[in-house]
Amino acid sequence: MALAGIRVIELAGLAPAPFCGMILSDFGAKVIRVDRTKASMTADVQSRGKQSVVLDLKKPEGAAVLKRLCVESDVLIEPFRNGVMEKLGLGPNEILKDNPRLIYARLTGFGQSGSYAKAAGHDINYVAMSGLLSMLGRHNENPYAPLNLLADFAGGGLICAMGIVLALLERVKSGQGQVIDTSMVEGAAYVGSFLWKSQNLGLWNRSRGENMLDSGAPFYETYKTADGKYMAVGAIEPQFYEELIKGLDLDSSQLPLQMSFSDWPELKRIFTETFASKTQAEWSKIFDGTDACVTPVLSLDEVSSHPHNRERGSFIVDAQGEISPRPAPLLSRTPAMPCLSGGPLIGEHTDLVLAEHGYSKDEIAKLQSSGIIECNKTKSRL
Numbered sequence: 001m002a003l004a005g006i007r008v009i010e011l012a013g014l015a016p017a018p019f020c021g022m023i024l025s026d027f028g029a030k031v032i033r034v035d036r037t038k039a040s041m042t043a044d045v046q047s048r049g050k051q052s053v054v055l056d057l058k059k060p061e062g063a064a065v066l067k068r069l070c071v072e073s074d075v076l077i078e079p080f081r082n083g084v085m086e087k088l089g090l091g092p093n094e095i096l097k098d099n100p101r102l103i104y105a106r107l108t109g110f111g112q113s114g115s116y117a118k119a120a121g122h123d124i125n126y127v128a129m130s131g132l133l134s135m136l137g138r139h140n141e142n143p144y145a146p147l148n149l150l151a152d153f154a155g156g157g158l159i160c161a162m163g164i165v166l167a168l169l170e171r172v173k174s175g176q177g178q179v180i181d182t183s184m185v186e187g188a189a190y191v192g193s194f195l196w197k198s199q200n201l202g203l204w205n206r207s208r209g210e211n212m213l214d215s216g217a218p219f220y221e222t223y224k225t226a227d228g229k230y231m232a233v234g235a236i237e238p239q240f241y242e243e244l245i246k247g248l249d250l251d252s253s254q255l256p257l258q259m260s261f262s263d264w265p266e267l268k269r270i271f272t273e274t275f276a277s278k279t280q281a282e283w284s285k286i287f288d289g290t291d292a293c294v295t296p297v298l299s300l301d302e303v304s305s306h307p308h309n310r311e312r313g314s315f316i317v318d319a320q321g322e323i324s325p326r327p328a329p330l331l332s333r334t335p336a337m338p339c340l341s342g343g344p345l346i347g348e349h350t351d352l353v354l355a356e357h358g359y360s361k362d363e364i365a366k367l368q369s370s371g372i373i374e375c376n377k378t379k380s381r382l
């Protein structure tokens with residue numbers, strides 16, 4: 001796999017860093033997650049393929065163990081607010097001294113500088129600060145955050161993973177590591193660059209929820225079907241829009257023009273009434289194989305059994321029977337091979353990993369008896 005041989009230390013955090021670690025693990029990296037002591041269960045539901053080591057970083061001996069793990073690692077991912085690692089004596093200046101080749105990836109909401117750098121926050125705060133949230137929401141409704149997808153994942157974990165891979169590629173030439181400052185505000189905004197770049201296209205001239213791509217247009221919308229499900233319509237181009245009208249069995253000569261903004265509410269009413277007359281399966285039968293840009297809105301449980309997704313194997317089932325998306329993108333020669341045996345128990349690999357890094361049995365026993373590390377006796381699955 002593309003990242004085979006790359007060793008990653010992921011300090012346990014909330015959703016973004018675990019996603020970043022999972023991406024690297026799916027594509028072949030060895031990811032060791034450092035968990036806190038006395039943690040009963042992990043928040044990391046994206047832990048497939050990872051190992052878990054429990055270390056008390058607040059104790060100097062624990063910080064020393066992390067430093068030693070970093071000496072022989074390629075990447076460190078830290079998910080804490082600005083200044084925490086420095087307080088632990090584990091900031092970049094410390095760690096890179098012993099391993100100048102290390103990619104020190106910092107994943108925060110507001111970045112390592114700026115007046116908000118030390119402020120707590122969550123996805124919605126970062127999307128709000130990025131400008132994107134102001135664009136999201138239906139007409140006359142409050143802006144809404146699309147779950148925690150935009151900052152935590154698209155602009156956070158994924159952007160950080162991209163930065164790590166870019167830094168690894170650069171290191172091939174320079175032999176040097178570097179620090180990656182991933183701000184989820186900036187990551188989300190960067191993912192949304194199109195919104196800034198398309199300001200002069202007339203796409204966003206109207207208020208939120210009245211534009212073509214933000215639920216204003218009747219041909220870019222979801223519609224409820226007779227069986228309470230939904231169809232998604234994205235028939236933007238005139239030729240695709242004509243296919244939509246045909247599939248709905250409507251007479252375009254009796255309808256307002258597609259781009260007549262003032263008639264969009266009326267067009268939406270007509271489409272709403274029409275879609276309500278058939279079930280999702282009936283509409284899928286009508287539109288499948290056409291260029292009307294109409295697709296069923298599938299639930300998380302339905303996606304893997306849809307013929308198209310099934311034919312491609314777009315979703316995988318792990319050893320516990322849990323369905324989840326296959327890693328993307330699909331590399332033709334070195335595809336990702338996600339671990340299907342689930343994630344580690346907390347501390348499951350502490351003694352294994354420390355032994356790999358040269359700690360003797362006595363040293364491990366001593367660290368364990370002093371509470372610096374915790375070893376989960378359950379047999380390692382990895």
Ligand SMILES: C[C@H](CCC[C@@H](C)[C@H]1CC[C@H]2[C@@H]3[C@H](O)C[C@@H]4C[C@H](O)CC[C@]4(C)[C@H]3C[C@H](O)[C@]12C)C(=O)SCCNC(=O)CCNC(=O)[C@H](O)C(C)(C)COP(=O)(O)OP(=O)(O)OC[C@H]1O[C@@H](n2cnc3c(N)ncnc32)[C@H](O)[C@@H]1OP(=O)(O)O
Pocket residue numbers: 011013014015016034035036037040041042043044055056057058079080081084087088107108109110119120121122123124148152
């Ligand atoms: C929308 C998402 C949020 C989704 C959250 C869900 C994933 C979780 C919501 C509810 C959770 C479940 C629930 O709590 C019940 C269970 C509880 C159980 O324990 C776990 C399973 C649960 C089912 C649990 C599962 C999930 O967690 C939930 C479903 C987001 O937006 S996430 C993005 C958040 N923002 C960032 O990541 C940006 C960067 N980070 C930060 O800004 C801060 O970390 C943050 C997030 C504001 C938290 O601030 P906090 O003060 O808590 O921490 P920090 O200031 O970063 O400092 C870290 C301190 O921890 C010490 N430390 C770290 N590792 C170690 C170690 N190994 N040993 C010792 N100490 C350690 C570190 O030294 C710092 O200590 P100080 O504070 O003293 O300096």
